[in-house]
Amino acid sequence: MQKIVRTITLAYNNLPRPHRVMLGSLTVVTLAVAVWRPSVYHPEHNPIVKSVELEANQLRVLQPEASEPIDADQPTPDDDIPEDELDQKVAGEEGVHEYVVSTGDTLGSILTQYGIEMSDVSLLASQNRDLRNLKIGQQLSWTLTEDGDLKRLTWEVSRRETRTYDRVGNTFKETKETQKGEWRNSVLTGQLNGSFVSSASAAGLNRAEINAVIKALQWQLDFRKLRKGDQFAVLMSREEFDGKSEQSQLLGVRMRSSGKDYFAIRADDGKFYDRQGSGLARGFMRFPTMKQFRISSNFNPRRVNPVTGRIAPHKGVDFAMPVGTPVLAVGDGEVVIAKRSGAAGNYVAIRHGRQYTTRYMHLKKLLVKPGQKVKRGDRIALSGNTGRSTGPHLHYELWTNQQAVNPLTAKLPRSEGLMGKDRSDYLAQVKEVVPQLQLD
Structure with missing residues (x-):
């Protein structure tokens, strides 16, 4: 041992002075680390835990500085949005949400903007892979449970095929229905004598068809301000089976109010345009301020x-x-x-x-x-x-x-029109539809 110490001492003394200083400093640091023993948490020792219950008024400090209190319900205004006869829904339609598939839509992007959990969407799509191939113009409708979970989804694949997905436990059961009736086009005309709803009903339109007309012309007309004597013509495609009308689809509508004609013609994408293929909707801004805030x-x-x-x-x-x-x-x-x-x-x-x-x-x-x-x-x-x-x-x-x-992800109305082949196909369709919308 002494021989080893003498050898190390001799080697140390033969080193240049800068090297001796550096080696000595490292030795001191090493000894200091070895002597210092930090306290180490050992999981086998149970830590002391204290539960602190906050009063309701103390929750305020835990939430975003600029928001509604998290310990209170939604700040719903005292007044509901005024409704009128035009807002009436079809019997049995309460709680049903509808959406027409548009460019860039997926099942997830459609349902999540309404607050449906992505886990529900993933479960549905994984069990029914065809839902990943939605096409423009197809319609989806759905209902939710009281807790906001997806209860039923209906997918109108075409005018003849409808698929329904009902939640059963942790699965969605698919039911397919194929229509067997004949589709026939019919033109219904009328003149305002009272409200539009009562006048359209007298002309032979049912409540769902009346709602479709109102929705198609909503950006051009205020239906509450139509006058007695105003005229309308509606082209409906109706499926008839065993002498009864099972379902229908609005193809075009013409409204003459105060001597001016308003048209809305359905395109293959399920939306309505004017006779030149221009969009009828008024575009929305994403944010209600000049710049975006936190x-x-x-x-x-x-x-x-x-x-x-x-x-x-x-x-x-x-x-x-x-x-x-x-x-x-x-x-x-x-x-x-x-x-x-x-x-x-x-x-x-x-x-x-x-x-x-x-x-x-x-x-x-x-x-x-x-x-x-x-x-x-x-x-x-x-x-x-x-x-x-x-x-x-x-x-x-x-x-x-x-x-x-969700205002940040919802599909907003856009005012652009049809372009290219879509527009030329639409204009060809307009030439067939408009002549049928003759007023008495």
């Missing part, structure tokens, strides 16, 4: 109240923004509500056509009045912190067919 609380139809444990859906998106920020109408429409309204604070609701409604809450100042027409981009209010709010923000909602959807 999202303090997202759309969440399954949000749980942490105090009650009940589902308290958040039907819109909260944008944190300074008080006084201009709030804009996202699309053309009519103001139906502009007032102070309970937990929503100062509140504006705008109706766009007959399908879409937008809501804007917690405003500081209202710049519009009920009944006022607004254009896309018009200033309607200044953002604020009124009502039940934890900080300056704007709560914004988008509703389609009386159902709240």
